[in-house]
Amino acid sequence: MDVNNTLLTGVKPNQDGSRAATLRTRRGEVQLPTFMPDGTRGVVKSLTAEQVAGTGVQVVLANTYHLHLQPGEATVKKLGGLHGFGKWQGPILTDSGGFQVFSLSKLRKITEEGVTFKHPVTGEMRLITPESSMQIQLELGSDMIVAFDHLTGLDETEGGKTLEAFERTHRWLERCVTEFKRLTADMPASERPILFGVVQGGLDLELRRKSLELVQGSDVGGIAIGGLSVGETKEEMYRVLEFLSPLYDNSARPRFLLGVGDPPDIRYAIEHGIDMLDCVLPTRNARHATVWVEGDEKIHLTNAKFTEDTEVIDPGCDCYTCANGYSRGFLRHQFKVGEPLAGSLCSIHNLRYLTRICEEYRS
Amino acid sequence: MDVNNTLLTGVKPNQDGSRAATLRTRRGEVQLPTFMPDGTRGVVKSLTAEQVAGTGVQVVLANTYHLHLQPGEATVKKLGGLHGFGKWQGPILTDSGGFQVFSLSKLRKITEEGVTFKHPVTGEMRLITPESSMQIQLELGSDMIVAFDHLTGLDETEGGKTLEAFERTHRWLERCVTEFKRLTADMPASERPILFGVVQGGLDLELRRKSLELVQGSDVGGIAIGGLSVGETKEEMYRVLEFLSPLYDNSARPRFLLGVGDPPDIRYAIEHGIDMLDCVLPTRNARHATVWVEGDEKIHLTNAKFTEDTEVIDPGCDCYTCANGYSRGFLRHQFKVGEPLAGSLCSIHNLRYLTRICEEYRS
Numbered sequence: 001m002d003v004n005n006t007l008l009t010g011v012k013p014n015q016d017g018s019r020a021a022t023l024r025t026r027r028g029e030v031q032l033p034t035f036m037p038d039g040t041r042g043v044v045k046s047l048t049a050e051q052v053a054g055t056g057v058q059v060v061l062a063n064t065y066h067l068h069l070q071p072g073e074a075t076v077k078k079l080g081g082l083h084g085f086g087k088w089q090g091p092i093l094t095d096s097g098g099f100q101v102f103s104l105s106k107l108r109k110i111t112e113e114g115v116t117f118k119h120p121v122t123g124e125m126r127l128i129t130p131e132s133s134m135q136i137q138l139e140l141g142s143d144m145i146v147a148f149d150h151l152t153g154l155d156e157t158e159g160g161k162t163l164e165a166f167e168r169t170h171r172w173l174e175r176c177v178t179e180f181k182r183l184t185a186d187m188p189a190s191e192r193p194i195l196f197g198v199v200q201g202g203l204d205l206e207l208r209r210k211s212l213e214l215v216q217g218s219d220v221g222g223i224a225i226g227g228l229s230v231g232e233t234k235e236e237m238y239r240v241l242e243f244l245s246p247l248y249d250n251s252a253r254p255r256f257l258l259g260v261g262d263p264p265d266i267r268y269a270i271e272h273g274i275d276m277l278d279c280v281l282p283t284r285n286a287r288h289a290t291v292w293v294e295g296d297e298k299i300h301l302t303n304a305k306f307t308e309d310t311e312v313i314d315p316g317c318d319c320y321t322c323a324n325g326y327s328r329g330f331l332r333h334q335f336k337v338g339e340p341l342a343g344s345l346c347s348i349h350n351l352r353y354l355t356r357i358c359e360e361y362r363s
Numbered sequence: 364m365d366v367n368n369t370l371l372t373g374v375k376p377n378q379d380g381s382r383a384a385t386l387r388t389r390r391g392e393v394q395l396p397t398f399m400p401d402g403t404r405g406v407v408k409s410l411t412a413e414q415v416a417g418t419g420v421q422v423v424l425a426n427t428y429h430l431h432l433q434p435g436e437a438t439v440k441k442l443g444g445l446h447g448f449g450k451w452q453g454p455i456l457t458d459s460g461g462f463q464v465f466s467l468s469k470l471r472k473i474t475e476e477g478v479t480f481k482h483p484v485t486g487e488m489r490l491i492t493p494e495s496s497m498q499i500q501l502e503l504g505s506d507m508i509v510a511f512d513h514l515t516g517l518d519e520t521e522g523g524k525t526l527e528a529f530e531r532t533h534r535w536l537e538r539c540v541t542e543f544k545r546l547t548a549d550m551p552a553s554e555r556p557i558l559f560g561v562v563q564g565g566l567d568l569e570l571r572r573k574s575l576e577l578v579q580g581s582d583v584g585g586i587a588i589g590g591l592s593v594g595e596t597k598e599e600m601y602r603v604l605e606f607l608s609p610l611y612d613n614s615a616r617p618r619f620l621l622g623v624g625d626p627p628d629i630r631y632a633i634e635h636g637i638d639m640l641d642c643v644l645p646t647r648n649a650r651h652a653t654v655w656v657e658g659d660e661k662i663h664l665t666n667a668k669f670t671e672d673t674e675v676i677d678p679g680c681d682c683y684t685c686a687n688g689y690s691r692g693f694l695r696h697q698f699k700v701g702e703p704l705a706g707s708l709c710s711i712h713n714l715r716y717l718t719r720i721c722e723e724y725r726s
Contacts, residue, residue, distance in 0.1 A: 042696070046409070046703045071670065071696045078671045079692040087687055307434065308441045324450055329442040333405070333434045340409045340703045 007194065007221055008032075008252035017245065017271040018361045023254050025091040026191050027083075027143045032254060032275040033361050035266065035354040036061045036093060037283055042076070042086045044351075045283050046344040049088040054320055055348055056355040059091045059144070061278045064136055065100030068128075069119060073139040081141025093144035093278070094137045095258070096198070097128055099226075102151045110150065112168070130175040134195075138183050142193055146224055146258075147176040149198040162202040169200045170214050177219050196222035196256055203236050205243050212247050222254045225274070229259040238268055245272040263296040263357060270361055282354055286346035289335045292353045293317075299328075301346070306332045319352035321345040370557065370584055371395075371615035380608065380634040381724045386617050388454040389554050390446075390506045395617060395638040396724050398629065398717040399424045399456060400646055405439070405449045407714075408646050409707040412451040417683055418711055419718040422454045422507070424641045427499055428463030431491075432482060436502040444504025456507035456641070457500045458621070459561070460491055462589075465514045473513065475531070493538040497558075501546050505556055509587055509621075510539040512561040525565040532563045533577050540582050557584035559619055565590055566599050568606050575610050585617045588637070592622040601631055608635040626659040626720060633724055645713035650706040652698045655716045656680075662691075664709070669695045682715035684708040 011021040023030040036059040037044045037052065044052050044060060052060060062082055067073065079085045082092050101108060101115045108117040114129030128136075133148035149172060152165040177195065184192045197215035201207030215223055225244065228237045241257070248255060254275045260266065261279025269277060285291070289301040293314040299306075301313075309328040313321060326345055334342035374384040386393040399422040400407045400415065407415050407423060415423060425445055430436065442448045445455050464471060464478045471480040477492030491499075496511035512535060515528040540558065547555045560578035564570030578586055588607065591600045604620075611618060617638045623629065624642025632640060648654070652664040656677040662669075664676075672691040676684060689708055697705035 041700045041702055042693075043702065043704055046707070048704065048708070066700075070700060071692075075671055075692065075696075079673055079690050084673075084688075084690075085693050085696075087689060308438055310442055310447075325447075326450060327442050327447075329434075329438065330405075330448050333438075333448075337404045337429075337433060339404050339406065340707075341406055341411065344409070344703075344707075345411070 006252060008254060011252065014361060016361075017273065019273065019275070020362045021254075021275065023275070025143045025194060027089075027091045030058045030091055031359075031362050033270045033358045034058050034276050035261070035282075035351075035358050036276060036278040037351055038063065038278055038280045039086065039088070039092075040066050040280070041070075042067060042082060043088070045287065045347065046340055047347055049086060051320070051344070051348060052088065052351065053090070055351040056359065057090075057351055059093055059276070060088050061093045061095065062086075062140065062142070063100060064094045064097035064133065064140065065104070067094075067140060068097060068136050069121070069126075073136045077139050077141065083141060091143040092141070093256075093276075094140055094142035094146065095278075096133045096146040096148040097136070098133070098146075098149050098151055098198075099259070101128055110168075112171075114148075130172040131179040134176055134179040134183060138193065144194045144196065144222065145180075146196045147173050147198050147220070149173070149200055149226055151200070151227055151230075152202060162204055162207060166201050166207050166211055169198065170211070173197050173215065173218055173220075181219075194221035194254075196220060196224040198224045198226040198258075199244070200227045202227055203232060203240060205240070208240055208244060209247060212244055216249045216251065220253070222256055223248070224256045224258055226258050228257065229265070229279075234265065237265070241269055241272045241274070248273050261354065263292060263354065266354060266357055270358070282350035283347045286350045287343035289331075289342070289346065291346050291349050301328055301331045301342075302335050303332070313346070313349050314353075317349065317352065318356075319349045321349045369615060371617060374615065377724060379724075380636065382636065382638070383725045384617075384638065386638070388506045388557060390452075390454045393421045393454060394722075394725050396633045396721045397421050397639050398624070398645075398714075398721050399639060399641040400714055401426065401641055401643045402449065402451070402455075403429050403643070404433075405430060405445060406451070408650065408710065409703055410710055412449060414683070414707070414711060415451065415714065416453070418714040419722065420453075420714055422456055422639070423449075423451050424456045424458065425449075425503065425505070426463060427457045427460035427496065427503065428467070428491075430457075430503060431460060431499050432484070432489075436499045440502050440504065446504060454506040455504070456619075456639075457503055457505035457509065459496045459509040459511040460499065461496070461509075461512050461514055461561075462621070464491055473531075475534075477511075493535040494542040497539055497542040497546060501556065507557045507559065507585065508543075509559045510536050510561050510583070512536070512563055512589055514563070514590055514593075515565060525567055525570060529564050529570050529574055532561065533574070536560050536578065536581055536583075544582075557617075559583060559585035559587040561587045561589040561621075562607070563590045566595060566603060568603070571603055571607060572610060575607055579612045579614065583616070585619055586611070587619045587621055589621050591620065592628070592642075597628065600628070604632055604635045604637070611636050624717065626655060626717065629717060629720055633721070645717055646710045649709035649713045652694075652705070652709065654709050654712050664691055664694045664705075665698050666695075676709070676712050677716075680712065680715065681719075682712045684712045 137145040150165040150168040197220035256276040261281035306328040500508040513528040513531040560583040619639040624644035669691040
């Protein structure tokens with residue numbers, strides 16, 4: 001696929017196993033590696049698009065499942081698509097909705113057609129299929145979209161469930177590719193979103209190998225690694241990432257690890273060939289007063305020892321919050337009285353922390 | 364008092380009864396008339412100081428009562444005073460704590476010494492006196508401070524209570540002035556905060572006249588009108604403001620109406636000689652999805668009719684939120700899913716709305 005082969009330019013391998021590159025999307029270039037915060041409801045929680053951009057973040061992720069349920073992709077489209085909606089002007093990546101359907105919906109039924117689940121608010125039954133996931137993501141106006149896959153939990157490895165999910169994921173991938181081609185047939189190549197296929201296989205290395213081969217052999221613009229950071233140990237996750245790293249082909253396609261945001265994991269993944277990562281961790285931690293400081297240490301700002309601490313979160317940090325001198329004592333107070341500004345300021349700090357990690361691999 | 368007589372410069376009366384002027388504070392000039400948002404806990408809720416400044420707001424108010432209880436003025440001072448704490452670099456005005464002691468504390472006892480009340484969190488008994496109110500406000504680092512007064516509710520007019528409160532307020536004012544002079548004796552005149560005396564008297568016009576005379580005869584830098592917007596009708600409030608308007612003397616002192624923030628009331632007050640106003644209304648309304656649009660109309664953004672509304676809050680508005688094109692449909696969605704960004708964006712809009720009203724009287 002010609003277009004897909006020109007998505008990555010300036011690929012430079014580093015000694016540590018990482019690589020720097022530039023990803024071309026229909027909404028501008030992205031410097032890789034890159035960390036993408038989750039804008040679950042269409043915006044990164046409590047931050048303006050301008051505040052997010054100020055952290056150096058280049059891509060924001062939005063959740064197909066949540067936006068499909070509320071306000072619905074038709075409404076988002078009428079309000080200008082995701083970019084007109086939340087005013088983030090850089091590239092946006094949407095997930096497939098698969099992860100949320102499997103992790104949040106208690107009443108769900110998986111058939112070859114797709115997944116039927118109960119709407120958590122209205123109670124009506126909804127069906128998401130590989131085809132409708134493609135349709136929803138395109139309707140939302142996403143620049144990078146993810147194939148709808150069958151995710152299995154770590155507790156579902158008995159009775160060949162991992163194999164069954166693996167096989168279904170690949171049948172569904174073919175349906176996603178077909179539907180994606182149909183939906184984008186009239187678009188000039190430069191205006192097409194990038195479709196990521198998802199590698200599954202749980203902790204079974206042979207299934208992972210086959211899955212990667214199948215995804216790399218498909219007509220997709222990006223390779224996503226799914227089914228990790230779902231409850232397994234770090235060692236188990238690292239083993240899969242290490243196993244996959246020599247198996248990536250030389251096609252100019254970005255590699256996206258879903259749902260990973262802890263600094264040591266980000267470093268490990270990037271040094272094993274990953275280009276893109278997303279996670280709710282930096283913003284969720286921030287809202288709970290937990291911030292990273294140099295050396296990947298976590299500090300909890302509600303701790304009483306910070307009551308009169310005049311120091312910024314991290315004296316070496318160049319984020320808006322630290323550069324403007326907001327003290328740990330001030331932030332502690334605002335958290336203690338339930339003032340949401342504290343969570344916003346700490347979200348900015350944590351996003352800058354992760355973005356700076358990525359920037360180190362680019363230079 | 365020489366210093367007080369040079370606080371206001373460029374006083375220009377308008378045809379409509381309002382006046383434009385420049386107020387000199389130790390932290391820069393303020394263009395009058397001006398609306399001051401409430402930063403109850405040391406910051407305007409959910410907004411950075413930069414976002415507040417972007418609305419054109421020049422002065423932020425902080426609540427002495429709340430900050431005294433948590434984290435305490437000693438902690439605020441160690442964290443750099445209110446300016447170092449919340450990073451607002453313009454002038455800050457603190458109230459006396461009196462209003463909250465009277466309105467929020469159920470267990471309170473008023474003596475000539477001061478007011479004893481129960482700490483709402485620790486349960487210990489606390490005493491605030493005219494002297495300690497001055498000390499707390501100076502310790503917080505405020506640029507404009509308010510005398511500690513005896514406020515009576517509208518339901519407490521029986522048995523001479525309004526008269527009793529009126530008389531105590533003026534005895535307390537003298538104690539405030541004495542303590543203020545003691546505390547600021549070593550400061551160069553240009554570094555002294557401005558002390559506002561408070562006019563009380565409920566809805567009793569004769570008491571209001573005497574109270575204003577006493578305050579204007581005191582050695583204070585500003586005149587505050589208290590005890591309004593506490594549950595009386597608009598007509599009752601307007602009657603007091605109209606009654607007072609010809610009674611202000613010609614001293615170069617600003618007139619501050621406490622706790623008024625509804626646009627028609629702001630216009631009425633300004634056109635009856637008021638220079639400064641504060642209220643929680645614009646930010647509290649905003650957090651509850653209520654915003655002002657041209658003509659002082661209120662719209663409730665959670666209304667279903669805004670679901671697919673691509674229009675900004677007010678097409679004629681120049682606030683950050685409207686200028687950046689955030690649609691009513693987007694804001695409605697964010698309110699419906701509990702995303703705090705919606706309240707922040709609407710707070711910006713409402714503060715800009717009130718500030719623009721003030722600006723119209725300045726030109």
